[in-house]
Amino acid sequence: MKARFSGLLRRKRLIAIILVIVAVGFFIFRSRGNGETFEESEVMRGTVEETLVLTGEIKATDYASLQFNSSGTISWVGVKVGDTVEKGQALIKLDTTVLNSAFQVAQANLRAAEANLAQVHDEVKGNDSDESFEEKNTRTAAETAKDKAYEAFVAAQKDLRNATLVAPFDGVVAVLNTESSGVNITAGAPQVVVVNPSTIYFLVNADQTEVNDFKAGDTATLALDAFEDEEFEGVITSVSAAPNPAESGTVYPIRLSLNSTGFAQKLKVGMTGDATFVLSSKEDVLYVPSKFVKSDKDGKYLLVNAGKDKKYVQVGLEGEDSIEVTDISEGEKIYY
Numbered sequence: 001m002k003a004r005f006s007g008l009l010r011r012k013r014l015i016a017i018i019l020v021i022v023a024v025g026f027f028i029f030r031s032r033g034n035g036e037t038f039e040e041s042e043v044m045r046g047t048v049e050e051t052l053v054l055t056g057e058i059k060a061t062d063y064a065s066l067q068f069n070s071s072g073t074i075s076w077v078g079v080k081v082g083d084t085v086e087k088g089q090a091l092i093k094l095d096t097t098v099l100n101s102a103f104q105v106a107q108a109n110l111r112a113a114e115a116n117l118a119q120v121h122d123e124v125k126g127n128d129s130d131e132s133f134e135e136k137n138t139r140t141a142a143e144t145a146k147d148k149a150y151e152a153f154v155a156a157q158k159d160l161r162n163a164t165l166v167a168p169f170d171g172v173v174a175v176l177n178t179e180s181s182g183v184n185i186t187a188g189a190p191q192v193v194v195v196n197p198s199t200i201y202f203l204v205n206a207d208q209t210e211v212n213d214f215k216a217g218d219t220a221t222l223a224l225d226a227f228e229d230e231e232f233e234g235v236i237t238s239v240s241a242a243p244n245p246a247e248s249g250t251v252y253p254i255r256l257s258l259n260s261t262g263f264a265q266k267l268k269v270g271m272t273g274d275a276t277f278v279l280s281s282k283e284d285v286l287y288v289p290s291k292f293v294k295s296d297k298d299g300k301y302l303l304v305n306a307g308k309d310k311k312y313v314q315v316g317l318e319g320e321d322s323i324e325v326t327d328i329s330e331g332e333k334i335y336y
Helices: 002-033 097-123 133-161
Strands: 040-042 044-060 063-067 072-077 090-094 164-166 171-176 190-195 200-207 219-224 232-239 251-258 272-289 294-296 299-304 309-312 314-318 322-326 333-335
Touching: 040 272, 044 251, 044 314, 044 322, 090 190, 097 133, 200 232, 200 272, 219 251, 272 314
Parallel strands: none
Antiparallel strands: 040 333, 044 200, 044 272, 063 190, 072 090, 090 164, 171 190, 200 251, 219 232, 219 272, 232 251, 272 322, 294 299, 299 309, 299 333, 314 322
16 A cells, blocks of 8 residues: 555656646746747948849850861860960861861862863853853853862861861960870860950849849949858949840849959859849938838837837838838837
């Protein structure tokens, strides 16, 4: 009997402890629910800015990825990565043995066709008014043969010329996929990338609902992912009048020139980042952190008097983290 009583006593004590824990938890929950624990701030005076952040990428006006139109073997490489090159400078070349042979044959065929045509023209000279059907056929066939020979010559000449990749503009060799001769390459595979660093710009895409907020000359603060603690200025140089066809939505490309003083050697094509634009700004106004502004059916309000009362206010310009308010005093404590 004593053992049973002792066990019952322990169970009662355990139940009592559980009830105390539940009661404390409920009290804490009710206290927080009633707003008795708050984060505090105050009404401040200063500048509120409405900003828009657009993600973009560094590109370059003078940027070229060069490739051969035919497969073959590299016979000569005249540059290395980082070299400064001039427009028209030879960069890399294919073995042209076969191509040169084809060019020579095409050139010889053209000379033969031209000679044959000249002979035919001599034979029918003076017969313009009474040229026979047979003479006309002979002349037409010779002219057609000469035209075909000329087109074959032009194609062979172009193939031979295209066996050497040349710089399309002044710039720097950024990528060189084949650095030594004797390597077989495939037609269409990029071999050399040339970029002119002085033509670098930052490109963002603005939605159709945003694009009319921008114009040439507007500035933005640029922050690149590659440089976490560095910012610099960009200036809009153009706002496209047509949407970007490479994007699925209706967005318009906006180009920004870069004030790259001190950054020229750091900025690389393909780097990504954000451009922050200030759309509107108000100075010397009252403002509060945005999250402190609440609303109900009667309007916008702030919690005051240690969170016990509502203070209805008028809101103005809304920034990223702050919002303009009126009908309240500077320095008044507010709660969240």
